[in-house]
Amino acid sequence: MNEHIRTSNIERFTGFSDLYNQNRPSAPQEVVKILTTYLQKRPQRIMDVGCGTGLSSFIWLDHADHITGVEPSDDMRAVALKRWQEQNEPSQLKFVEGLSHQLDAPSESVDIITCSQSFHWMEPESTLKEFARVLRPGGIFAAYDCDWPPAFNWEIEERYKQLIALADSRARQLAEQDKQAHKWNKSEHLQHIRESGLFRFSKEIVFHNWETCDATRYANIALSQGGLQTALKLGANELSSLFEDFRKEVENTFAGETREILFSYRMRMGIK
Template sequence: MLPQGNSKNNIERFSGFADVYDQYRPEAPEFVVNILTGYLERKPNLVMDVGCGTGLSTLIWKDHAEQVIGVEPNDDMRSKAEDKLRMAANADHITFVSGYSNQLNTSDDSVDIITCSQSFHWMEPISTLNEAYRVLQRGGIFAVYDCDWPPVVNWRLEQEYLQLIDHADALVAQCTDKEIQAVKRNKNEHLQVIQESEKFRYTREIVFHHSEACDAERFVGLALSQGGIQTVFKLGIEGLDLAIESFRSSVTEHFKGNSMDIVFSYRLRLGIK
């Protein structure tokens, strides 16, 4: 039974495109590990990566924590994470489990670090923070981090990227009842929500950047991995094909068959219990 405060629409939004998501989305930068371990001031015994998706933000902890648990309610996304885990060496201390951000299957005061990568905006924030406070040890860290979309590459491509996403979101809004649409909360309010919970002794936002190699296929894939576009595909909504092909043409022309570095800008908001 779905615990109160969780949205079936939000969970199912990510069904059916785990492969696309995992292929094109960036892995979490290891700088996240450096920041959080530095604040914890020791190697964590237990890290919980909540809303872990395909494990892109979980497996970075493999060599940096005694135990790592990825929590993901979507079966498709978690199955992809489990497939990757089976291929990983020396990863017996990592597990992926079905669960919810406001109902974690662990005891009080047992967790050193909780992370939510690209996921907190899909969660009910108050009950999630209450649960984080319950399971975190004194001095434990709750950390939410997201990258800005699109990554930094070229202003014209970025503009087309945003227009494509807006087009997809508008089609979904026009063609589906509000009752079955996912609810996406404002990422810019994450720090305020953490502060207003009054659960943490110290809160702050940290901004950093991370560059990765990218070619035309990947840049198009990043756009197509966005939930709004995937929802258009899943529901068979018409009206996006021409915009996608125009975007693909622009991207192909810009990259000219080459790979180049693009920059992901990250915003990490944290609270220390």
């Protein structure tokens, strides 16, 4: 990966870590159950790479002996460390600065590596080689992602998609060529795992999780999308009024109530 792409990908997540942490879904317990089932034992060491604010790291506290959250963004990692302190600094969990293709871990030392909403920001070839290096024989790599937007109301979902598509377009228009972030296609994750030749078994698993949500959170999930944040930072001021229109429509639809919304996940995994 070019250095300017790597830098742009990291900087994309600067400035909205609290918004991200407060509104994005925590990884559901199905992640732990699925991966522990395939590992066939309690994992000793977990690495959660591109862990952000730790939403996908804390779920392992009662299910693994050692958990390391790896995150290159100082903003995101600071929120993870704050959450860690608020939970009495559990000794089995730590957060470190790092990149997916340069992990600070001995070879064949890790049982499970996860990438929650993050693998598409990593150059797949060098990342998978590094993951295979640190995984033990029989160890598991799993990249899992939400389908956006969460399922709730078709009209709201359509407005959500239109807003984010416009924001992504404006971000591409406004960013200088050498400062544009680059993401790899999530639908090709499984193909990259298989074509690497580093894993003896690979599979895609789809699962779902219902969560309670109010209008504020639903609107803020859209606001926490990187494309919208990037476009706003680059001066696409017209998006602020469009977002406020979206927020009002969400509030009208929720009508002051807390509702159930459905997050759908796609996990692409490989077993070494």
